[in-house]
Amino acid sequence: MHPAPSLILFTVLSGTGFGLLVWLGLGLRAPTGLAAFILFGLGYGLSGAGLLAAAFHLGHPERALKAFTQWRSSWLSREAVLATATLGVMAPHAASSVFAHAPLPVFGWLGAALALATILATAMIYTQIKAVPRWAHWSTPLVFILAALAGGAVIAAQATLGAWLMLGLGLAMAVHWYSGDRQFAASGSTLGSATGLGGLGTVRLLEPPHSGQNYLLREMVHVIGRKHANKLRAISLGAGALLPALLLLLPMGYAAVTLALIAHLGGMLAQRWLFFAEAEHVVGLYYGQR
Amino acid sequence: MTCLPKTTERKLGLVIDLDTCVGCHACVISCKGWNTEHYGAPLSDMDAYGGAPEGTFLNRVHTFEVARPEAPPMVVHFPKSCLHCDDAPCVTVCPTGASYKRTEDGIVLVNETDCIGCGLCAWACPYGAREMDGAEKVMKKCTLCVDRIYNDTLSPEDREPACVRTCPSGARHFGDLSDPDSDVSRLVAARGGFDLMPEQGTAPVNKYLPPRGRDTLATPDLASLCEPAPAAAGGFLGWLDRTLEKL
Amino acid sequence: MFSQPSPELCPKVGDEIRKTTCYMCACRCGIDVHLKDGKVAYIEGNRDHPVNRGVLCAKGSAGIMQHLSPARLRAPLKRVGPRGSGEFEEISWDEALQTATDWLRPLREAAPEKLAFFTGRDQSQSFTGWWAQSFGTPNWAAHGGFCSVNMAAAGIYTMGGSFWEFGQPDWDRTKLFLLFGVAEDHDSNPIKMGLGKLKARGARVIGVNPIRSGYNAIADDWVGITPGTDGLFILALVHELLRAGKIDLRYLIRYTNAPYLVNAHDGPEKGLFLRGTDGKPLVRDRRTGQAVAWDSPDISPDLGNGVEIGGVTHLPVFRHLADRYLADDYAPENVAERCGLPAPRIRAIAAEIARVAFDEEITIDQPWTDFRGVTHEQMVGRPVAMHAMRGVSAHSNGFQTCRALHLLQILIGSIETPGGFRFKPPYPKPPEAHPRPHAGFTPGQPLDGPHLGYPLGPEHLLIDDAGRPKRIDKAFSWDAPMSAHGLMHMVISNAHAGDPYEIDTLFLYMANMAWNSSMNTSQVMEMLTDQNDDGSYRIPRIIYSDAYSSEMVAFADLILPDTTYLERHDCISLLDRPICEAEALADSIRWPVVAPDRDVRPFQSVLLDLGARLGLPGMVHEDGTAKFRDYADYITHHERRPGIGPLAGFRGAEGAGKGRGAPNPDQIDRYIENGGFWIDHIPSEAQFFKPWNAAYQDWAVARGLYDSPQPYLFNLYSEPMRKFQLAAEGHGHRQPPDHLRARLTQTMDPLPLWYPTFTDAETDPADYPLHALTQRPMAHYHSWGSQNAWLRQIHGHTPLYVAADIWAAHDFSEGDWAVLTSPHGRITLPVVRMDALNPRTVWTWNAIAKRRGAWALDPTAPEATRSSLLNHLIHELLPPKGDGLRWANSDPITGQAAWYDLRVRIEKAPAGQSVSYPAHPPQKAAVPRPPKNLAQHVKG
Numbered sequence A: 001m002h003p004a005p006s007l008i009l010f011t012v013l014s015g016t017g018f019g020l021l022v023w024l025g026l027g028l029r030a031p032t033g034l035a036a037f038i039l040f041g042l043g044y045g046l047s048g049a050g051l052l053a054a055a056f057h058l059g060h061p062e063r064a065l066k067a068f069t070q071w072r073s074s075w076l077s078r079e080a081v082l083a084t085a086t087l088g089v090m091a092p093h094a095a096s097s098v099f100a101h102a103p104l105p106v107f108g109w110l111g112a113a114l115a116l117a118t119i120l121a122t123a124m125i126y127t128q129i130k131a132v133p134r135w136a137h138w139s140t141p142l143v144f145i146l147a148a149l150a151g152g153a154v155i156a157a158q159a160t161l162g163a164w165l166m167l168g169l170g171l172a173m174a175v176h177w178y179s180g181d182r183q184f185a186a187s188g189s190t191l192g193s194a195t196g197l198g199g200l201g202t203v204r205l206l207e208p209p210h211s212g213q214n215y216l217l218r219e220m221v222h223v224i225g226r227k228h229a230n231k232l233r234a235i236s237l238g239a240g241a242l243l244p245a246l247l248l249l250l251p252m253g254y255a256a257v258t259l260a261l262i263a264h265l266g267g268m269l270a271q272r273w274l275f276f277a278e279a280e281h282v283v284g285l286y287y288g289q290r
Numbered sequence B: 001m002t003c004l005p006k007t008t009e010r011k012l013g014l015v016i017d018l019d020t021c022v023g024c025h026a027c028v029i030s031c032k033g034w035n036t037e038h039y040g041a042p043l044s045d046m047d048a049y050g051g052a053p054e055g056t057f058l059n060r061v062h063t064f065e066v067a068r069p070e071a072p073p074m075v076v077h078f079p080k081s082c083l084h085c086d087d088a089p090c091v092t093v094c095p096t097g098a099s100y101k102r103t104e105d106g107i108v109l110v111n112e113t114d115c116i117g118c119g120l121c122a123w124a125c126p127y128g129a130r131e132m133d134g135a136e137k138v139m140k141k142c143t144l145c146v147d148r149i150y151n152d153t154l155s156p157e158d159r160e161p162a163c164v165r166t167c168p169s170g171a172r173h174f175g176d177l178s179d180p181d182s183d184v185s186r187l188v189a190a191r192g193g194f195d196l197m198p199e200q201g202t203a204p205v206n207k208y209l210p211p212r213g214r215d216t217l218a219t220p221d222l223a224s225l226c227e228p229a230p231a232a233a234g235g236f237l238g239w240l241d242r243t244l245e246k247l
Numbered sequence C: 001m002f003s004q005p006s007p008e009l010c011p012k013v014g015d016e017i018r019k020t021t022c023y024m025c026a027c028r029c030g031i032d033v034h035l036k037d038g039k040v041a042y043i044e045g046n047r048d049h050p051v052n053r054g055v056l057c058a059k060g061s062a063g064i065m066q067h068l069s070p071a072r073l074r075a076p077l078k079r080v081g082p083r084g085s086g087e088f089e090e091i092s093w094d095e096a097l098q099t100a101t102d103w104l105r106p107l108r109e110a111a112p113e114k115l116a117f118f119t120g121r122d123q124s125q126s127f128t129g130w131w132a133q134s135f136g137t138p139n140w141a142a143h144g145g146f147c148s149v150n151m152a153a154a155g156i157y158t159m160g161g162s163f164w165e166f167g168q169p170d171w172d173r174t175k176l177f178l179l180f181g182v183a184e185d186h187d188s189n190p191i192k193m194g195l196g197k198l199k200a201r202g203a204r205v206i207g208v209n210p211i212r213s214g215y216n217a218i219a220d221d222w223v224g225i226t227p228g229t230d231g232l233f234i235l236a237l238v239h240e241l242l243r244a245g246k247i248d249l250r251y252l253i254r255y256t257n258a259p260y261l262v263n264a265h266d267g268p269e270k271g272l273f274l275r276g277t278d279g280k281p282l283v284r285d286r287r288t289g290q291a292v293a294w295d296s297p298d299i300s301p302d303l304g305n306g307v308e309i310g311g312v313t314h315l316p317v318f319r320h321l322a323d324r325y326l327a328d329d330y331a332p333e334n335v336a337e338r339c340g341l342p343a344p345r346i347r348a349i350a351a352e353i354a355r356v357a358f359d360e361e362i363t364i365d366q367p368w369t370d371f372r373g374v375t376h377e378q379m380v381g382r383p384v385a386m387h388a389m390r391g392v393s394a395h396s397n398g399f400q401t402c403r404a405l406h407l408l409q410i411l412i413g414s415i416e417t418p419g420g421f422r423f424k425p426p427y428p429k430p431p432e433a434h435p436r437p438h439a440g441f442t443p444g445q446p447l448d449g450p451h452l453g454y455p456l457g458p459e460h461l462l463i464d465d466a467g468r469p470k471r472i473d474k475a476f477s478w479d480a481p482m483s484a485h486g487l488m489h490m491v492i493s494n495a496h497a498g499d500p501y502e503i504d505t506l507f508l509y510m511a512n513m514a515w516n517s518s519m520n521t522s523q524v525m526e527m528l529t530d531q532n533d534d535g536s537y538r539i540p541r542i543i544y545s546d547a548y549s550s551e552m553v554a555f556a557d558l559i560l561p562d563t564t565y566l567e568r569h570d571c572i573s574l575l576d577r578p579i580c581e582a583e584a585l586a587d588s589i590r591w592p593v594v595a596p597d598r599d600v601r602p603f604q605s606v607l608l609d610l611g612a613r614l615g616l617p618g619m620v621h622e623d624g625t626a627k628f629r630d631y632a633d634y635i636t637h638h639e640r641r642p643g644i645g646p647l648a649g650f651r652g653a654e655g656a657g658k659g660r661g662a663p664n665p666d667q668i669d670r671y672i673e674n675g676g677f678w679i680d681h682i683p684s685e686a687q688f689f690k691p692w693n694a695a696y697q698d699w700a701v702a703r704g705l706y707d708s709p710q711p712y713l714f715n716l717y718s719e720p721m722r723k724f725q726l727a728a729e730g731h732g733h734r735q736p737p738d739h740l741r742a743r744l745t746q747t748m749d750p751l752p753l754w755y756p757t758f759t760d761a762e763t764d765p766a767d768y769p770l771h772a773l774t775q776r777p778m779a780h781y782h783s784w785g786s787q788n789a790w791l792r793q794i795h796g797h798t799p800l801y802v803a804a805d806i807w808a809a810h811d812f813s814e815g816d817w818a819v820l821t822s823p824h825g826r827i828t829l830p831v832v833r834m835d836a837l838n839p840r841t842v843w844t845w846n847a848i849a850k851r852r853g854a855w856a857l858d859p860t861a862p863e864a865t866r867s868s869l870l871n872h873l874i875h876e877l878l879p880p881k882g883d884g885l886r887w888a889n890s891d892p893i894t895g896q897a898a899w900y901d902l903r904v905r906i907e908k909a910p911a912g913q914s915v916s917y918p919a920h921p922p923q924k925a926a927v928p929r930p931p932k933n934l935a936q937h938v939k940g
């Protein structure tokens, strides 16, 4: 799949933002006043920025409101609804924490649950796509959720929790890659099944339908070299999970936490780039790409 | 409208005969012509006369080669447009309701005025049947020529998809696949019509007919076909004389 | 709970439908042009049209984009920069026509042959030829000489018609269909429709082609023959059929010259038919043993034994034929290696032909009477049909290969029988019923007769007493004695060389001669720009009519911009290349369904205007004023013979005349009312056996196709060819030059034979191991398609398709480029692996490659940067053989350009290759820059 910067930013930023909101909502850290302003501000800011980035991905952002209507079937719609609900429900809790120095736990807990659901919904947008076998696996929501919670925990300066979550994330990413590398084969889709000609012999693309480019190829057929992928995996795992975990376990205070956050976010950008770039859509079969 | 209807009254769709398709791209262009002028935004062409032209097409013809263990390789032309799946994943993922499957005939459509151009439905389609228009930024797909098949400004025999009407070799068939007695259903039954990527669980309505056996000519040697063989008595001239005698 | 959107289900397609004829290729399908607000909105096939019955190909459906192409020329152009640069200035029509008149008038008055007027694949050849005849130049022809004259001429000489516009398989009845060397053909849609019918019936299709694509991909059986060897393969089938006695002797006796007696005595009569005092060929009657006239009643012609008269033996044609093809030379085992086919496969195909022809014989209960007066109760058919095109004809052995193919069809008795191959009127028409070629020119006078025709012997050659060719293309000279369509591909090189003489003005119409229709394209561009010492051009003047900014435009001095096909009148005439079906006579028109929005004029009208300004006979009244207002007026009122004009339908004052009748002033309107065409069905008793069917002959006379019944027999043995061969052997007063004797003796064989193509014979396989071919893409017409925004996305470049072993041997991988080298040049192309390919063959698409700057395309267009023409590798002459002479790279009989004789060597291009070679300097576009993006939509 084409690793669109808007989508990479969307998933990383809004994930981290909602992850932070989960912790703030649960009251794991209950800042008030300026600290609350900064932390809730970060939570709202990151998730908002992410959502904005996602809107850039739209052909018609001016019709974005329509995306709230199909929550019964569509994870993307659910994500929009849940994200908005999270931000709305969390608002009294946030405002009260900042201005009244009094968190409102009921709103917080409800908001935290919604934020978690939002992260899940984001992940499900990808997980539900059977046509991208690498994504259609339980490890996808796991990675998304752990990444969001870990990132959020770091910002919330929950070093120990963050460290464990980082280690969990590392493990989840490893599982995601391990299973992901096998998912396409497991999906059973081959050029033979795609054309129905598999029973006759070995099928190969002779001529694509157009000598020119097309939307499908640009959007869904992205070929990345194996060596390249391995390097990025190492960066994602190292910078995105292991290094932050290490930093968080060191008694280094805010500097370490900040460093951990930067490493984690950098690592997650790499992970998400890979998440898209490595994901092969079965339509590539029709173009001889697999 | 992105919940799929439990059932549809009819299942209109195409049956494409891979034994007959010569790969002429006529269906591709007639589709482009019809849908540029009808149903929603025109199908645009970006950099139309430049170094990297990229246009929107709702139907494209791929060409595959099949290597066979004991026989010469085959070439198969493979037209592909939306299969109007019964379990269309492109519909359920749509956040806006722009994508929907019609209850009366099962046609999967995009209501362009509702489409936000998020592209998710194109991702959800395993077959590459949806393309985002480069100029209009809305999702385009085969409409099964919904604006032809019911169009009472057209003569009744013209109420069929543009691609079917134009296909010179008659490789494309249109009809109701829910009716076991329809021509298309009979064709599918007789020729072993199949689904593309059944493992994706989309339950496509469109069916493909497999190419017939190739390079199977197994007529025995001529000598065994003729009695008596000319060479038998008196050589060729003797045979000639005997045969002329009988005329 | 859900309310579904309700899309507009019944949009009106347009305000009005205008029915005319497509012109994205020479197939000429009927189209319905839907207009919205006076603009073209949508084009679809005309369901009532006899050619396409409603279907349309990709090009036809993309007609709207052709019509709106940004490459359309806008006004007459005068060259202001050097030739080839593309620098022009737009001028008025007055100036353009005055210039042309000033150039041409002196030529007509002093030396009409100094005008060479050649036209491409236009559909008004009977008109342009008539114009040239009236002007008085012998130098006119259309493009047939480089296209498929082998096919046309071999068909006419052998059986009075050929494939394609001349005839078609009996698609509804045939049970076995063999397709030789066809990618697309002129009959594009009818072939596809026909194949569809066969497939629907489950009839077997056998494709003989080095490449398994397109039609061959759907063939049930693929015969991946080595290029240039079809003749050998076909004659091996003949060998097998003869050996097994699976031939239709009754048919051969009744309808062919198989029983004709041939003189076996050395001397000037050798090989000629034994004739009676009345000139009628004689046959041996088995009952009496006597030689009697072939058409004597109640005889039993012999096929095996001859007669001896005055010590001279005369053996029947069939005996010669059997002796030749029964020989071991043609045994499958002995041809297999050269054809690249296993012998058992050849035998299986022969057996299948025999089985279907004789065991699956079909009959129609339709009595008919033959020309001998014998009535037959039924029509008996041999349901094996064949069709062939340039894969067999575009070789230097193509004429004889086409003859061999017809021989095969005739031996099994399938021609003009149900299930076999059927002629389309006005064919059948034997060579004798065609004119002879003419080149008698006199200043200020019309030519002494039609330019082209069918020579019946050396006496009909167009050479002077010294043996020099009279035509600039050397057609009908010893170089190409039976060049029935002229040799357009030789015009520029001969004119450049001043051989056989110099010309002044080269006038071209609708032919991209500076690019894809020339051999040796790079050098042709040099010839067109080459200058004398005084700075004048070697070819002094070039006038060209094109509708688009093509490569050729850049090389002309004066451009006469044509309209597009939706903006003009045309007639698809019986005098020319009609649209008949095997069961019907039909012709059609084009008419201006929209008016041009530029300062362009229909070329035919311009030609009439020019003719009137020059005062050409037939184009002016006695007082010198123009006789025809425009081409439409000509179509309506011109008569070729009394009562016979360009259009056959709705003739006479009442419009009831079919074929014959006085001009009808409302004729074109009647065509328009009728959907743009006219059709007249052949009566059922006349549907088959046309050359011998009395009812057909009478019907054809009534329709004006013949002036009297012309029954004839098929020429298994071609006596005219024998006459040329006799001359080569030293007999007769017209003698070929010595260097051509051996070649003529070999190739002018009166019975079909195979010889290796000249290129194959001369090429050391170690130097050039591979054959290189082009194929027509179904979605493009030659160079036209690339200006079409829709079509160019389908085929925008020319990959070289390479078979698996070559791929492996050269260690190619995806994305690599290859260097292809012939004795004449070198090109580079991206490579693609294709397994379903003859292992000794590489190929690419024809005419997709473009010169930078042409066709309103961006210079970075893949057509220019990732594409190349094989034409750069093909020379019009063969490599020097050391005898000081360069032989033409053409068929020695007809002069047909041997495009597919090409041999090459392949190498992997150096790493980093990303642009195709050769890269000619860009031409300046003759039109403004096109829009970047399109969202073509006509608002109603």
Ligand SMILES: Nc1nc2c(c(=O)[nH]1)N[C@H]1C(S)=C(S)[C@@H](COP(=O)(O)OP(=O)(O)OC[C@H]3O[C@@H](n4cnc5c(=O)[nH]c(N)nc54)[C@H](O)[C@@H]3O)O[C@H]1N2
Pocket: C025, C026, C121, C147, C148, C180, C181, C182, C183, C184, C185, C186, C187, C188, C208, C209, C210, C211, C225, C226, C227, C228, C229, C230, C389, C390, C391, C392, C395, C773, C774, C775, C776, C777, C778, C779, C780, C781, C782, C846, C900
């Ligand atoms: N779409 C489209 N239609 C066209 C045209 C076009 O440009 N585009 N051009 C029109 C014109 S002008 C013409 S002349 C016709 C030509 O119509 P075709 O003759 O069908 O066209 P070609 O592409 O020349 O195809 C020649 C075929 O012969 C095969 N071939 C080459 N050498 C041999 C051989 O030695 N033996 C055998 N058996 N096969 C061989 C090639 O692989 C190829 O498939 O098409 C007309 N129709």
Ligand SMILES: Nc1nc2c(c(=O)[nH]1)N[C@H]1C(S)=C(S)[C@@H](COP(=O)(O)OP(=O)(O)OC[C@H]3O[C@@H](n4cnc5c(=O)[nH]c(N)nc54)[C@H](O)[C@@H]3O)O[C@H]1N2
Pocket: C120, C121, C143, C146, C147, C148, C509, C510, C511, C512, C513, C516, C517, C518, C545, C546, C547, C548, C549, C550, C551, C552, C562, C563, C564, C565, C603, C774, C781, C782, C783, C784, C846, C847, C869, C870, C871, C899
């Ligand atoms: N390598 C290789 N070369 C080949 C062949 C091959 O098989 N292989 N095939 C050969 C054959 S068979 C042929 S027929 C030739 C074809 O070669 P051409 O006849 O030269 O090919 P086109 O590209 O059709 O060029 C015709 C010109 O007519 C112009 N034109 C189009 N429409 C109109 C119109 O309405 N009015 C006017 N006035 N002009 C118009 C086009 O713009 C173009 O410049 O190519 C030959 N060249």
Ligand code: SF4
Pocket: B081, B082, B083, B084, B085, B088, B089, B090, B091, B108, B124, B125, B126, B127, B128, B129, B130, B141, B202
């Ligand atoms: S083919 Fe693709 S776009 Fe069409 S219904 Fe099925 S999933 Fe949807």
Ligand code: SF4
Pocket: B093, B094, B095, B096, B097, B098, B099, B110, B114, B115, B116, B117, B118, B119, B120, B121, B122, B138, B139
């Ligand atoms: S692109 Fe349009 S139709 Fe597709 S999912 Fe998004 S909103 Fe729905």
Ligand code: SF4
Pocket: B030, B031, B032, B034, B035, B058, B059, B081, B082, B141, B142, B143, B144, B145, B161, B162, B163, B164
């Ligand atoms: S049914 Fe209509 S929209 Fe669909 S592919 Fe055919 S022509 Fe195009």
Ligand code: SF4
Pocket: B020, B021, B022, B023, B024, B025, B026, B027, B028, B061, B077, B079, B166, B167, B168, B169, B170, B171, B172
């Ligand atoms: S129009 Fe018919 S034959 Fe041509 S590509 Fe389409 S399906 Fe195949």
Ligand code: SF4
Pocket: C022, C023, C024, C025, C026, C027, C028, C029, C052, C055, C056, C057, C058, C059, C060, C061, C188, C189
């Ligand atoms: S075959 Fe195609 S391009 Fe040729 S006349 Fe017919 S529709 Fe037009």
Ligand SMILES: [Mo]
Pocket: C146, C147, C148
């Ligand atoms: Mo041609």
